[in-house]
Amino acid sequence: MIKTVDVRKEYKGGITALDGLTLDIEKGEFVFVVGPSGSGKSTFLKLLTKEEEPSGGEVYVAGKNLSSLPRWRVPYLRRNVGCVFQDFKLLPNKTVFENVAFGLEVIGRPRNVVQRQVPQILELVGLGEKLDRFPDELSGGEQQRVSIARAFVNRPLILIADEPTGNLDPATSVGIMRLLDRINRTGTTIVMATHDHAIVDSMRRRVVELEAGQVVRDQSRGIYGVGT
Amino acid sequence: MRLRYFLSETFTNLRRNLLMSIAAVSTVAISLLLLGGVQILGMVVGNMTRSWEAKVEVRVFLLNDITEGELQELETTLTNLDQVRDVQYVSKQAAFEEFKEQYADQPEFYENLPEDSLPASLDVKLTDAKHSEPVATLVNGAPGVDEAKFGGDLIRRLLKVNSLLRTITFVMSLVLMIASAALIANTIRVAIYARRDEIGIMKLVGATNWFIRVPFMMEGVFAALVGALIAGGIVLLANAVLFSRMGEALPFLASVFSFSSGEIASILLILAGVGAAVGLVGSSMALRRFLEV
Numbered sequence: 001m002i003k004t005v006d007v008r009k010e011y012k013g014g015i016t017a018l019d020g021l022t023l024d025i026e027k028g029e030f031v032f033v034v035g036p037s038g039s040g041k042s043t044f045l046k047l048l049t050k051e052e053e054p055s056g057g058e059v060y061v062a063g064k065n066l067s068s069l070p071r072w073r074v075p076y077l078r079r080n081v082g083c084v085f086q087d088f089k090l091l092p093n094k095t096v097f098e099n100v101a102f103g104l105e106v107i108g109r110p111r112n113v114v115q116r117q118v119p120q121i122l123e124l125v126g127l128g129e130k131l132d133r134f135p136d137e138l139s140g141g142e143q144q145r146v147s148i149a150r151a152f153v154n155r156p157l158i159l160i161a162d163e164p165t166g167n168l169d170p171a172t173s174v175g176i177m178r179l180l181d182r183i184n185r186t187g188t189t190i191v192m193a194t195h196d197h198a199i200v201d202s203m204r205r206r207v208v209e210l211e212a213g214q215v216v217r218d219q220s221r222g223i224y225g226v227g228t
Numbered sequence: 229m230r231l232r233y234f235l236s237e238t239f240t241n242l243r244r245n246l247l248m249s250i251a252a253v254s255t256v257a258i259s260l261l262l263l264g265g266v267q268i269l270g271m272v273v274g275n276m277t278r279s280w281e282a283k284v285e286v287r288v289f290l291l292n293d294i295t296e297g298e299l300q301e302l303e304t305t306l307t308n309l310d311q312v313r314d315v316q317y318v319s320k321q322a323a324f325e326e327f328k329e330q331y332a333d334q335p336e337f338y339e340n341l342p343e344d345s346l347p348a349s350l351d352v353k354l355t356d357a358k359h360s361e362p363v364a365t366l367v368n369g370a371p372g373v374d375e376a377k378f379g380g381d382l383i384r385r386l387l388k389v390n391s392l393l394r395t396i397t398f399v400m401s402l403v404l405m406i407a408s409a410a411l412i413a414n415t416i417r418v419a420i421y422a423r424r425d426e427i428g429i430m431k432l433v434g435a436t437n438w439f440i441r442v443p444f445m446m447e448g449v450f451a452a453l454v455g456a457l458i459a460g461g462i463v464l465l466a467n468a469v470l471f472s473r474m475g476e477a478l479p480f481l482a483s484v485f486s487f488s489s490g491e492i493a494s495i496l497l498i499l500a501g502v503g504a505a506v507g508l509v510g511s512s513m514a515l516r517r518f519l520e521v
Contacts (some may be wrong), residue, residue: 078433106433
């Protein structure tokens, strides 16, 4: 599903974010990407949606080589890769329903599909009662559920989460992880960057540890880290 | 249906961002009004210079002993020139009558003159005032010609002033057109900048660039057209109320301040065209920055 071969990424100013990253993620896997800040986690995730381009090496997503993917195809790639962020990225002037519907409307889904799928997915994330609320009327955990609903409403093959629990308290985080686990069970591949020891240790999924842009540990059913 | 999405998105956004919409519309209206003002100024200058230049002609004074053949030949030569619009023979008698008319209130000027004391002439009307000197030079010294006269220095100065005026109004309207384009584009950029999060999320969930662009561009064009409509309305009103009154109050300027409906229509077309083009180009240029990634 995701494959990187000897990927390097240098930003302007000579900062090396990734230095020969080779990784293979199968369909339906749940992978934690851990490592200190600046180890290249976010850069790796950005390569998967072609938000950044590698300076060297190859990135394959859903069987496609991203470096030969023409610019105009990028939106179609992104429809297969849902994204969830630490800061939710919800639109404050749209309701919960509208925020999720927005994700479908802007890729041209017909109105009846939107009307049917949005309540379904909000039910799934446990917000079936709060369709008409605005984001600032919701708790952080609820906002993150909305953003997961938006990322997943299109049934993408892959869900990418960049520290989705970074702003949430431990109890709320557990709820979010349950939700992601449920989504994973539908066959969706999940790649999640995190700093959260407790979550990684309790979930016991594959853990990829990055350091200075390289894979230093790749462990199935792993824990956050021995030394850290 | 996509069109329905685009239209509802466009008008929802215009309504939700009402302040921005008003700012954009009034910016367009004001800058286009300035542009329209300069266009009108240009027309006034054009009318003025044209009415001056229409009076410019070359008068070819004929010798008393000119033969019928020489006169025929001279008239044919002049009539066949491209620069000549019309040639009129003024006999000695007619010249005297004209002179009498001109000095009707000072009869002592002509009372004692014999009727044939003024020379006959050919009055040559030109297609353009700038041809007066070359045409005069051409016929000077031809058989039967005493002297071909044109305004001389006065004409030269008039032509220079006119071309200067035209250049100034042209440059002014060009500068204003660029300035209003920049102003409108900037307003649109501010409006789009205020909504960059929305664009970011659209990109994130895989909206194509065109899908993002179209509602913004429609908003830009719509706002610009409304602005142009306002500016055009003010121009029409000014023409109906202000300029016609000015023409009545200052009859000698009436021709300068009267515009045909074609001229007014061309101003309105320029305003609407510039408005729509600027709205379209401005919004798509402003969007380009946010669409990268």
